[in-house]
Amino acid sequence: MELQEILLKIDELPTPDPIVQRIVSVASDPNASAKDLAQVIKLDASLTARILRLVNSAYYGLPRKIVALNEAIMILGFKTVRNIALSIFTYSSVVKNKKSTVDHYQLWKHFIGTAVGCELLAQMVGYPNKEELFISGLLHDIGKVALDYIFPEAFAAVTKLTKNLQISFMQAEEKLNLPNHPIISGKMIEKWNLPEIVVYSASGHHAPNNFSESVYSDVVAIVHIVDFLINLMRYGDSYTYGGLTLSSFALNVLGIKPSFLTNLTEKLRLRLIEAEDFLKIEQEVS
Amino acid sequence: MALQMSSNRIHMFISSFIRESSNVKDPDSLLLSLIKIVQKFINCEWIAILDKDLNVRKSDLNDIKIEQDLLEMIKWSMEKMSPTSLVKDQSTTLVFPLMKTNKVLGVLLAKTEEEPVFEVFELISTLAFLSAVVLENLDLYRSLEKQHAIVEETMNYMRQIFNSFPQIVVVLNSQLNPVFSNLQYLEREKEPKLVEAIEKVARNVLTTGSRQVKEVESEGTFYSLIAEKIEYEGETQVLLSITDVTNTKELERLKEIDKLKTDFVASISHELRTPLAAIKAYSETMLSSLNDLDKDTLSDFLQTVYKESLHLESLLDELLDFAKIEQKAMVLDKVRFDLTELIKEVTQSMSELAKSKNVRLEQDTNGPIFIFADKKRIRQVLINLISNGVKYSKENHEDKFVKVSTKLNGTSVVVSVSDNGIGIPQEYQQKVFEKFFRVGSALDYRTEGAGIGLTITKEIIELHGGKIWLESRVDEGSVFYVQLPLGE
Known part of the structure; x- marks a missing residue:
């Protein structure tokens, strides 16, 4: 199957609903205020309720309960609220594909795990724009969801291959002559009008070495390292069962030593426990 | 209404902040310029920078009050390292942790009635981040300076201690150049004999790797050198402590x-x-x-x-x-007299003694030699030298003799008294003129005398402005030379 065919089919994929799209665009408008963002979100009562539930979750650990959306945006910032909205939308896209045979919960767990890990690693290495890294981690494997939508049979074949041969998703895609999922992820993120940094960190997460000359080399490295760790920790399931290697180039870009990864893994375990509410997005809001 | 900014203005703000922050030398002026720049693009009731324990470190308004519930949120923001804005009543407090790689150094608070747009928020975040980097560097620089000062002070302290030592202390590197020394060394580093001894002993330490001890005399002072090896920054060096032992000597x-x-x-x-x-x-x-x-x-x-x-x-x-x-x-009573005549008199008067020891007395002189000297004392000298020659003859030798010769030498005369006696070992040849000295044990019953004869002799000759020296070989005999000025 050719990339072009897939790309054509991507257009058929569910795009974020208009409200999420507007959230994304308001959150990246330099002249927008908290009120502007709140007004958009408030149009969807269910989304508002879910956002507020996540805002008050252990992941953000606020000292007091926040009841007003406006306040939530002020306190957590535009980008974080945008991230929550996007998480909710992505969750629906992953889980609501009824045609598929995939264990969506495990795949979602991989997404959230990587998102949380990327934000944590960004903070630990002193990268200021850590909120964007959350989205990069969240969407780095969205290409897999696209494949599952467009060709559930192909996705099933890939997962069968990775399991039987103990190889990575990429290696299986190559064996089956399928376009690589990071590239599809990149195309989708682009289509959703998310910032370039998210596009590149997702599309490059299996080839950090190709970004040695790029301004995005550090964010690509972050997503690469966290994706590797989350797979290693067996948090969720990305349908990769071997063949993954950690790029020493990525470690060098961030100036970290392998021993740093032990520290990161320990902190990540704690963060993942705090992030558990992100796994239960579908639960009805009381 | 929301405050809006053009990208031109943003660029200008960042540029002037970078210019200011790269010029500051201390944390306080950095914090001040951060406050100033924030004032420029947002109207604030006040702006304050707190340290990590939430004490106000810098602000543009005295007496800032922060409510308890706000403090809770500020702590949360610092802990999460996430900038935030807290709305209370009509005003908003913007909170920007000053952080650098997982470390929070403080927090910037700005209280405003305006509602900041996304961009302003992002910009202040960036400035806070930049400030934290500069701040940490300044702190590092200051602690480095402080450490440097401590090292300097310790050095001075040690130097004072070393300078108070009476000993000379010097450390030579492997090329034998001094790399550390105290004042006592600097005062003497121009003494060639001492420096030569230092280098020699240091070289020995470097070759043998073991402690070396040496004594040396330089410009009237006796030194005892102790040298041992020390390691510094991977180099083998030699530490020398040198003590003046003149008084001990x-x-x-x-x-x-x-x-x-x-x-x-x-x-x-x-x-x-x-x-x-x-x-x-x-x-x-x-x-x-x-x-x-x-x-x-x-x-x-x-x-x-x-x-x-x-x-x-x-x-x-x-x-x-x-x-x-x-x-x-001793006072000399000088008269003019014939030395040859005097020698003749003395040899005659001593012939009895010589005969008793079986020693032949000979005189090898040539005509009268007039000299202006103390005749009595010169006689004493001749008697002493001849009797020594007789006294220290070889007991069982066949042909024993003591010969007195004279030789004119311009304005002086050299009298030599030679014998074929037991001779004087090399190591004693200078000591024989010293007080109380006798070759062998101090109490030698085979010979007689107080052991002060040659001391007196030397003194008399030197009082006359002359000198005495000797040549001698063990078992072959000795020659004593006396040089005297003829005088007047």
């Missing part, structure tokens, strides 16, 4: 002289006792058996008493002379 010398004096008293007592005992014994015999002795025996006895009293007298003269030398009280 002087003390040792005085102790030695003291011992020689004690020996001298023992020896001179013995020397005086021998003739005295003879005089006493002969007189007693004569007194108790005066009627039984014939005239010849009596004469013989009296002869011995007379000879021994002469000997006693000469010993006492010697002692007296020696005491004069010690007190520097």
Whole structure:
């Protein structure tokens, strides 16, 4: 199957609903205020309720309960609220594909795990724009969801291959002559009008070495390292069962030593426990 | 209404902040310029920077009050390292943690009635982040400076201690150049003998790797050198501590002289006792058996008493002379006389003594030599040298001689007294002129004398402005040379 065919089919994929799209665009408008963002979100009562539930979750650990959306945006910032909205939308896209045979919960767990890990690693290495890294981690494997939508049979074949041969998703895609999922992820993120940094960190997460000359080399490295760790920790399931290697180039870009990864893994375990509410997005809001 | 900004203005803000922050030398001025720049693009009631324990470190308004519930949120923001804005009543408090790689250094608070747009928020975040980086560097720089000052102070302290040592302390590197030293070394580093000794001993330490000890004399001072190896920054160096031992040496010398004096008293007592005992014994015999002795025996006895009293007298003269030398009280009574004649007189007067030891006395002189000197003292010198030659002849030798020769040499004359006696070992050739010295043990019964003859001789000659020296080989004999100015 050719990339072009897939790309054509991507257009058929569910795009974020208009409200999420507007959230994304308001959150990246330099002249927008908290009120502007709140007004958009408030149009969807269910989304508002879910956002507020996540805002008050252990992941953000606020000292007091926040009841007003406006306040939530002020306190957590535009980008974080945008991230929550996007998480909710992505969750629906992953889980609501009824045609598929995939264990969506495990795949979602991989997404959230990587998102949380990327934000944590960004903070630990002193990268200021850590909120964007959350989205990069969240969407780095969205290409897999696209494949599952467009060709559930192909996705099933890939997962069968990775399991039987103990190889990575990429290696299986190559064996089956399928376009690589990071590239599809990149195309989708682009289509959703998310910032370039998210596009590149997702599309490059299996080839950090190709970004040695790029301004995005550090964010690509972050997503690469966290994706590797989350797979290693067996948090969720990305349908990769071997063949993954950690790029020493990525470690060098961030100036970290392998021993740093032990520290990161320990902190990540704690963060993942705090992030558990992100796994239960579908639960009805009381 | 929301505050809006053009990208031109943003660029201008960042540029001027970078310019200001790269010029600051201390954290306070950095924080001040951060506050100023925030003031420029947002109207604030106040702006404050708190340290990580939430104490106000810098602000544009005195007496800032932060409510308890806000403090809770500020702590949360710092802990999560997430900038936030807290709305209370009509105003908003913007909170920007100053953080650098997982470390929070403080927090910037700005209280405003305006509602900041997304961009302003992002910009302040960026500035706060930049400030934290600069702040940490400044802190590092300051702690480095502080450490530097401590190191400097410690160095001075150590130097003071080293300078207070009476010892010389110096460290040489492997190229033998001094890399550390105290004042005492700097005062003496121009003394070639000392520096040479230091280098030599240091080289030995470097080759053997073990501690070395050496003594050296330089410009009238005796030094004891102790050198050992030390390691510094991977290089082997040599630490030397050098002590002035001149006083110790002087003390040792005085102790030695003291011992020689004690020996001298023992020896001179013995020397005086021998003739005295003879005089006493002969007189007693004569007194108790005066009627039984014939005239010849009596004469013989009296002869011995007379000879021994002469000997006693000469010993006492010697002692007296020696005491004069010690007190520097010897005065010369100079007259003009013929030295050749004097030598002839002396050899004749000593022929008896020479004969008794089987020694031939020879004179090798050529015509009269007139000299202006103390005749009595010169006679004393000749007697001393000739009697020494006779005294130290080889006991069982067939042909023993002592020869006196003269040689004119411009305005001076050299008298040489040579013998084929036992000779003087090389190591004693200088010491024979020292007070109380006798080759071998201090008490040598085979020879007689106070052991001060040559000391007196040397003194007399030097008082005349002359000098004395010797050449000698063990078992072959000795030559004593006396050079005297002819005078007037």
